[in-house]
Amino acid sequence: xxxxxxxxxxxxxxxxxxxxxxxxxxxxxxxxxxxxxxxxxxxxxxxxxxxxxxxxxxxxxxxxxxxxxxxxxxxxxxxxxxxxxxxxxxxxxxxxxxxxxxxxxxxxxxxxxxxxxxxxxxxxxxxxxxxxxxxxxxxxxx
Numbered sequence: 001x002x003x004x005x006x007x008x009x010x011x012x013x014x015x016x017x018x019x020x021x022x023x024x025x026x027x028x029x030x031x032x033x034x035x036x037x038x039x040x041x042x043x044x045x046x047x048x049x050x051x052x053x054x055x056x057x058x059x060x061x062x063x064x065x066x067x068x069x070x071x072x073x074x075x076x077x078x079x080x081x082x083x084x085x086x087x088x089x090x091x092x093x094x095x096x097x098x099x100x101x102x103x104x105x106x107x108x109x110x111x112x113x114x115x116x117x118x119x120x121x122x123x124x125x126x127x128x129x130x131x132x133x134x135x136x137x138x139x140x141x142x
Contacts, residue, residue, distance in 0.1 A: 033071050040068035040075070052111050058086065 012020055022029045044064030050057035065082065068075035093100065116122060120138035 036067060036071045040064050040071075043067055052108070053115070054108060054112065 022032050041064070044061060047057055047060030047062075047064050050060055062079070062083070065075055065079040069079050093104070117136075118138055118140060120140070123137040126132060126136040
């Protein structure tokens with residue numbers, strides 16, 4: 001966004017003005033880019049971990065890449081490439097019919113149940129309602 005001044009020059013306002021000021025200060029610009037990188041990678045990793053589970057896993061991945069794409073050209077390219085592959089994958093999945101959808105839903109359900117068991121959710125809930133059974137407890141020792 002630019003504002004035209006009476007002498008024919010333009011002045012940047014808002015976000016672009018902020019980034020222009022940061023660009024003029026190399027250390028502050030580097031710190032900003034590092035901050036964007038850390039936040040973007042954290043969001044991206046959370047999204048990747050959330051992909052197999054019901055919920056917004058892919059949306060979080062795209063958000064993480066979007067954050068990174070504000071500062072890094074490689075992330076802009078990766079975001080475009082991933083968006084295309086995601087659309088192709090969803091088109092392939094949708095074309096497979098109801099049998100594929102049912103089997104994918106069953107696999108997702110099994111993954112969620114296995115994860116809840118491994119992290120100890122069933123043992124915790126069983127303790128709350130007074131059901132104690134060895135198979136409810138996680139195989140991990142916390």
